[in-house]
Amino acid sequence: MSTKLDLKISVDKLLxxxxxxxxxxxxxxxxxQGVLIQEFSKYYKEEKSFEKxxxxxxxxxxxxxxxITRFPPEPNGYPHIxxxxxxxxxxxxxxxxxxxxxLRFDDTNPLNEKIEYYQAIRDGLxxxxxxxxxxxxTSDDILVLHNYGKRLVSExxxxxxxxxxxxxxxNRAEQIECDCRRNQxxxxxxxxxxxxxxxxxxxxxxxxxxDMQSLNxxxxxxxxxxxxxxxxxxxxxxxxVWPTYDLAAPIEDSMDGVTHALRTKEYxxxxxxxxxxxxxxxxxxxxxxxxxxxxFDGMPVSKRKIKPLLEGGIxxxxxxxxxxxxxxxxxxxxxxxxxxxxxxGLGITLAETKPPFETLESIxxxxxxxxxxxxxxxxxxxxxxxxxxxxxxxxxxxxxTQDLGNRExxxxxxxxxxxxxxxxxxxxxxxxxxxxxxIKILEIRYENNKKVLxxxxxxxxxxxxxxxxxxxxxxxxxxxxxxxxxxxFIGDIYNPNSLELKTGYAESFVSKLKAGTLVQFMxxxxxxxxxxxxxxxxxx
RNA sequence: GCUCCGAUGGUGUAGUACGGCUAAGCAUUUCGCCCUCUCAAGGCGACGAUCCCGGGUUCAAAUCCCGGUCGGAGCACCA
Numbered sequence: 001m002s003t004k005l006d007l008k009i010s011v012d013k014l015l016x017x018x019x020x021x022x023x024x025x026x027x028x029x030x031x032x033q034g035v036l037i038q039e040f041s042k043y044y045k046e047e048k049s050f051e052k053x054x055x056x057x058x059x060x061x062x063x064x065x066x067x068i069t070r071f072p073p074e075p076n077g078y079p080h081i082x083x084x085x086x087x088x089x090x091x092x093x094x095x096x097x098x099x100x101x102x103l104r105f106d107d108t109n110p111l112n113e114k115i116e117y118y119q120a121i122r123d124g125l126x127x128x129x130x131x132x133x134x135x136x137x138t139s140d141d142i143l144v145l146h147n148y149g150k151r152l153v154s155e156x157x158x159x160x161x162x163x164x165x166x167x168x169x170x171n172r173a174e175q176i177e178c179d180c181r182r183n184q185x186x187x188x189x190x191x192x193x194x195x196x197x198x199x200x201x202x203x204x205x206x207x208x209x210x211d212m213q214s215l216n217x218x219x220x221x222x223x224x225x226x227x228x229x230x231x232x233x234x235x236x237x238x239x240x241v242w243p244t245y246d247l248a249a250p251i252e253d254s255m256d257g258v259t260h261a262l263r264t265k266e267y268x269x270x271x272x273x274x275x276x277x278x279x280x281x282x283x284x285x286x287x288x289x290x291x292x293x294x295x296f297d298g299m300p301v302s303k304r305k306i307k308p309l310l311e312g313g314i315x316x317x318x319x320x321x322x323x324x325x326x327x328x329x330x331x332x333x334x335x336x337x338x339x340x341x342x343x344x345g346l347g348i349t350l351a352e353t354k355p356p357f358e359t360l361e362s363i364x365x366x367x368x369x370x371x372x373x374x375x376x377x378x379x380x381x382x383x384x385x386x387x388x389x390x391x392x393x394x395x396x397x398x399x400x401t402q403d404l405g406n407r408e409x410x411x412x413x414x415x416x417x418x419x420x421x422x423x424x425x426x427x428x429x430x431x432x433x434x435x436x437x438x439i440k441i442l443e444i445r446y447e448n449n450k451k452v453l454x455x456x457x458x459x460x461x462x463x464x465x466x467x468x469x470x471x472x473x474x475x476x477x478x479x480x481x482x483x484x485x486x487x488x489f490i491g492d493i494y495n496p497n498s499l500e501l502k503t504g505y506a507e508s509f510v511s512k513l514k515a516g517t518l519v520q521f522m523x524x525x526x527x528x529x530x531x532x533x534x535x536x537x538x539x540x
Numbered sequence: 541g542c543u544c545c546g547a548u549g550g551u552g553u554a555g556u557a558c559g560g561c562u563a564a565g566c567a568u569u570u571c572g573c574c575c576u577c578u579c580a581a582g583g584c585g586a587c588g589a590u591c592c593c594g595g596g597u598u599c600a601a602a603u604c605c606c607g608g609u610c611g612g613a614g615c616a617c618c619a
Binding site: 072073074076106108109111112161165168169172173201202204205206207214215216217218220222223225226227228242244245246248249265266267268269270290292297345346347349350351352353354355356358359360361362363365366369370372374400401432433434435436462463464466468469470520521522523524525526540 | 543582613615616617
């Protein structure tokens with residue numbers, strides 16, 4: 001009815017009829033109602049593609065209220081757009097089925113984890129508006145994991161291998177089982193030594209009895225535990241025997257009740273191992289689903305590429321606007337709703353592609369347009385003197401259609417306009433100073449080698465079809481600069497011109513704004529305020 | 541090298557499990573027009589895909605089968 005205008009108009013006439021029908025239906029038995037619903041549903045085909053791009057396709061074997069997903073980042077760096085994809089998909093599915101979503105820090109390698117990163121990931125998720133139903137660490141379960149490992153060994157599904165990594169590597173390639181695997185009678189003894197600290201790092205590992213003949217090399221007796229003598233950010237040096245991802249992930253997922261475990265597609269080959277470990281342990285197995293990684297062209301996500309730039313001082317921090325980290329996107333002026341909509345629009349695909357950053361920008365632009373203060377900034381300013389114009393205080397609107405308040409500006413006869421505009425103007429041309437008045441260019445001269453435009457006041461009324469330009473009053477101008485991020489990498493190499501600095505004057509009003517305020521500098525672009533003197537360019 | 545995965549307009553995707561309703565929807569980009577005190581937003585429109593290639597099955601294939609090509613991943617005591 002909401003889409004049929006004629007019905008809408010005559011709603012008061014329809015109301016009695018509607019009430020009658022509702023009464024009639026309510027008098028029927030529940031069974032009868034069910035039968036009728038079935039019948040009627042035949043006439044109403046589901047509109048599948050309704051609001052496409054904002055909802056995910058159905059999950060296999062998903063029951064309302066019973067779906068549990070999990071987002072398992074390793075706390076080894078700042079979360080980026082790739083993490084956002086995984087986390088948003090996990091959360092969206094949990095929400096879609098009225099289920100639960102777990103945030104699990106997969107912190108099983110003390111060499112990589114840092115306490116700082118646990119927090120950075122939490123902050124990133126919070127910004128995205130993701131509230132996990134449970135937050136835990138894989139390391140919380142370290143003893144349980146040890147027990148499962150011991151069980152695998154004592155039941156003959158795993159063994160302690162003391163071969164060198166070279167030998168292991170070679171045997172894998174040649175599909176040969178080593179003696180460690182074959183001597184089951186030594187297993188228990190070795191097991192004790194493993195956990196009693198009698199082996200040193202690199203001396204022994206626990207390996208899964210997979211299948212050395214398998215074409216899937218992951219199955220050729222992969223490592224389940226190794227010894228790492230390095231303090232863990234949460235457990236210190238108490239623990240030396242650490243599980244690998246291959247062991248920890250399936251057990252944790254199974255124990256946590258995860259029904260649908262989503263991961264990126266580079267894990268595809270490990271699915272067989274995952275299921276195999278759980279079945280040897282006779283544990284319930286989640287459904288594994290994979291999707292492609294998310295990365296932008298020229299904006300690498302990999303720590304391998306970013307860390308050198310950071311360490312070399314080329315990039316000063318993880319929130320540099322050229323980076324795809326969540327904190328960078330945030331500080332640059334992207335809103336979390338835009339990230340979510342963008343990611344959901346991508347869907348779950350196995351195709352390895354790099355979506356256009358412009359699409360994200362476009363979504364964001366539409367979202368921030370109504371909430372951005374519309375202000376003036378002139379880059380590479382050129383002086384403009386107006387004869388016959390008014391002096392004194394005037395009020396300017398902060399947004400043409402939204403109520404975002406006004407600002408007061410004191411004007412005189414001197415202004416600055418942006419150099420690209422100044423270059424364009426011809427003598428005799430009429431142009432409007434936005435929100436102020438019209439002028440005519442009388443003269444273009446040079447004073448001390450600097451261009452100065454002289455114009456005359458030509459009335460207040462808005463004239464169609466003349467150029468409208470932004471301006472800053474001379475006595476209201478503050479020096480201002482905007483950082484404009486470009487592609488960090490071109491192909492595989494660092495782009496030295498990836499950060500451009502545009503300098504000029506902005507209205508003094510900007511110095512009153514809090515960091516993070518979103519503005520649109522008219523005819524320049526959307527920006528996020530950094531402080532009273534600078535901003536970061538969000539996008540055009 | 542071996543194994544696995546993928547392949548729809550410039551880009552990202554929908555559709556592909558149950559072949560016809562789709563010579564293919566949406567978004568983005570680009571370009572017009574309208575609106576507008578912005579180079580933004582909004583409205584309208586246009587350009588743009590023989591659905592990687594070659595065979596086959598079928599009355600009918602983007603959708604099924606076979607064989608290629610190209611791209612990605614794995615072959616870690618990382619996750």
